Amino acid sequence: MIERIRVIGIGMGNPEHVTGEAAQALSSVDVFLVADKGSAKSDLVAARQRVCDALIPADHEYRVVEVTDPKRGPDAERDDTAYRRGVRDWHAARADAYAEVIDGLDDGETTVGFLVWGDPAFYDSTIRVVDALVERYASAGVTVEHDVVAGISAPQLLAARHRIPLNRIGAPIHVTTGRRLVDEYDPALGDVVVMLDGGLACAELADAFPDLELFWGAYLGSPDEVLVRGRLADVIDEVQRVRAEARERHGWVMDTYLLRQPADSPNPFATHGFPEAGPLSDGVVTVRPTTAGDWQVVRDEHNNEESLRWDLFGGVYTDEQARQQAAQARREWRSGRAARFVIVDAATGEGAGVIGIMRMGPPGNGLLGYGVLPAFRGRGFTTRALRLVARWAFESAGLSLLELGHKADNAASGKVAVKAGFRAEARLPQRLPNPDGTRSDEIYYSLTKERFDAGGVG
Numbered sequence: 360m361i362e363r364i365r366v367i368g369i370g371m372g373n374p375e376h377v378t379g380e381a382a383q384a385l386s387s388v389d390v391f392l393v394a395d396k397g398s399a400k401s402d403l404v405a406a407r408q409r410v411c412d413a414l415i416p417a418d419h420e421y422r423v424v425e426v427t428d429p430k431r432g433p434d435a436e437r438d439d440t441a442y443r444r445g446v447r448d449w450h451a452a453r454a455d456a457y458a459e460v461i462d463g464l465d466d467g468e469t470t471v472g473f474l475v476w477g478d479p480a481f482y483d484s485t486i487r488v489v490d491a492l493v494e495r496y497a498s499a500g501v502t503v504e505h506d507v508v509a510g511i512s513a514p515q516l517l518a519a520r521h522r523i524p525l526n527r528i529g530a531p532i533h534v535t536t537g538r539r540l541v542d543e544y545d546p547a548l549g550d551v552v553v554m555l556d557g558g559l560a561c562a563e564l565a566d567a568f569p570d571l572e573l574f575w576g577a578y579l580g581s582p583d584e585v586l587v588r589g590r591l592a593d594v595i596d597e598v599q600r601v602r603a604e605a606r607e608r609h610g611w612v613m614d615t616y617l618l619r620q621p622a623d624s625p626n627p628f629a630t631h632g633f634p635e636a637g638p639l640s641d642g643v644v645t646v647r648p649t650t651a652g653d654w655q656v657v658r659d660e661h662n663n664e665e666s667l668r669w670d671l672f673g674g675v676y677t678d679e680q681a682r683q684q685a686a687q688a689r690r691e692w693r694s695g696r697a698a699r700f701v702i703v704d705a706a707t708g709e710g711a712g713v714i715g716i717m718r719m720g721p722p723g724n725g726l727l728g729y730g731v732l733p734a735f736r737g738r739g740f741t742t743r744a745l746r747l748v749a750r751w752a753f754e755s756a757g758l759s760l761l762e763l764g765h766k767a768d769n770a771a772s773g774k775v776a777v778k779a780g781f782r783a784e785a786r787l788p789q790r791l792p793n794p795d796g797t798r799s800d801e802i803y804y805s806l807t808k809e810r811f812d813a814g815g816v817g
C-alpha cells in the first residue's frame with residue numbers, strides 16, 4: 360500500500376554523480392517506476408539500472424517497473440497553446456499509467472521512487488506528475504507523502520566540464536529550449552543555456568551574432584562525452600558534424616550548450632538604458648523615478664474621469680495592472696524603453712501624478728506623456744514637472760527632441776505644454792483612437808534641444 364513517493368535526481372547516469380542524499384533515498388525505495396520511452400532511449404534505462412546496481416546495498420530488496428510512456432504528438436508544428444495542452448494531456452496519461460502500477464503494489468511495498476535524469480527541477484515533468492498522483496490519492500482519502508532529492512543537472516555538468524561559471528559577473532542566466540531560442544534571443548538576456556534542442560537552433564543565430572562564444576557538450580557524464588568550445592561562427596560547422604556523427608552512432612543525442620557574449624562586448628543595458636536619475640526638484644514639485652511602491656499613484660492618475668475621457672482605450676486599471684506597470688518601470692528604464700517619473704508635492708511628499716519619456720521614433724527623440732491627480736490640478740504641477748524632466752532629458756539623457764501630443768479637444772493639456780516651452784507644430788488628422796471606435800485629430804508639439812539651450816524654457 361502506497362505511503363510515500365520520492366523523486367530522486369540521479370545526475371547524468373554516472374553513479375559517481377549521485378549525491379549522498381540521493382544514494383540514501385535510493386536505498387529506501389521498494390518500487391522504482393521507470394518510463395519506457397522505446398528502444399532509442401534504452402541506453403538511458405540501462406544507465407539508471409547501473410546507478411541502482413552500484414548504490415543500493417545488496418540486502419535491500421526492490422523492483423523496477425517499466426511503465427510504457429504514453430504517445431505524444433509532434434511538437435514542432437504546434438503553437439504554444441496547443442503545445443501546452445498536448446503536454447498537459449500527456450502528463451495526465453502518465454499519471455493514469457503510474458496509478459495503475461501503484462494500485463497493484465504488494466502489501467509490504469510502501470515507497471515508490473522515480474529516478475529523474477539530472478535534476479528534477481530542469482525540464483522534467485516528474486514533479487508535476489507526482490503532484491497529480493498525490494492529489495488523486497488525497498481525493499480518495501489516502502495521504503501520500505512525497506519529497507524531491509536534487510541531482511546534478513546537464514547545465515551544471517556542462518559548466519564544470521568547460522571549467523566556467525554560467526553567468527558573467529552580476530549578470531543574469533537565461534535557460535531556455537531549442538524551440539524557443541531563435542524567437543527570444545536578445546543580448547540583454549545575458550548568458551543563455553539551451554536544452555532540449557533537437558536541431559541545434561543556435562546555428563540560426565550564427566550570422567546575426569557570429570561572435571557569441573559557444574560552450575557545447577553532449578553525452579555529458581558518460582564515456583562518450585564530447586565538448587566543443589569556440590566562437591559561434593567558427594565552430595558551428597564542427598558541432599553540426601560531430602553531433603550528426605554521434606546521432607548516427609547512438610541513435611540519439613542529448614546535448615546542452617551555453618551561448619555567451621564575448622567578454623569585450625558592450626553591456627546591452629549600459630548602451631541603451633537611460634542614465635540613473637535622482638530626485639529632480641524646483642522646490643515646489645519633485646520628480647523621481649517610479650518604483651514598484653508607486654502603483655497607487657499610477658492607478659489614481661489613470662482611473663479618474665478626466666484622464667479616462669482622453670484615454671485611447673478608456674479602460675480603468677485594476678490594482679494588479681497598476682502594480683505591474685509600476686514594477687516594470689525600473690526594467691524599462693534600464694533597457695532604455697522609457698524613463699517614468701512620479702510627480703511629488705515637494706511640500707508634503709505626496710504623489711501628485713506621473714510623467715514619462717518613451718523612446719520612440721528616430722534616435723534622440725523622446726515622446727512625453729503626463730497627468731496629475733484631480734486633487735493637484737490647477738496648481739501648475741504639470742508645467743513644473745515638464746520643465747524638470749525636459750532639462751534632465753536634454754542635459755543628462757542625451758535626447759535632442761522631445762515630442763508630445765493630445766487629442767484636439769483637450770485644450771488644457773496643450774496649455775501646459777506651451778507654458779513649458781513646447782511649440783504646437785501640426786494637427787495630425789485622425790491619429791488617435793477613441794474608446795468608442797472613432798478617431799480624433801492630434802495636436803503635435805515639440806521642443807528641440809537647440810531651443811531649450813537658447814533659453815526658451817524656464
Ligand SMILES: C[S@@+](CC[C@H](N)C(=O)[O-])C[C@H]1O[C@@H](n2cnc3c(N)ncnc32)[C@H](O)[C@@H]1O
Nearest residue numbers: 476477478481512513554555578579613614615
Ligand atoms: C528532459 S531534459 C532533462 C534535463 C535534466 N532534468 C537535467 O537536470 O539536466 C533533457 C535535456 O537535458 C539535456 N541533457 C540531459 N542529459 C544530458 C547529457 N548527458 N549531456 C548533455 N545534455 C544533456 C539535453 O538538453 C536534453 O535535451
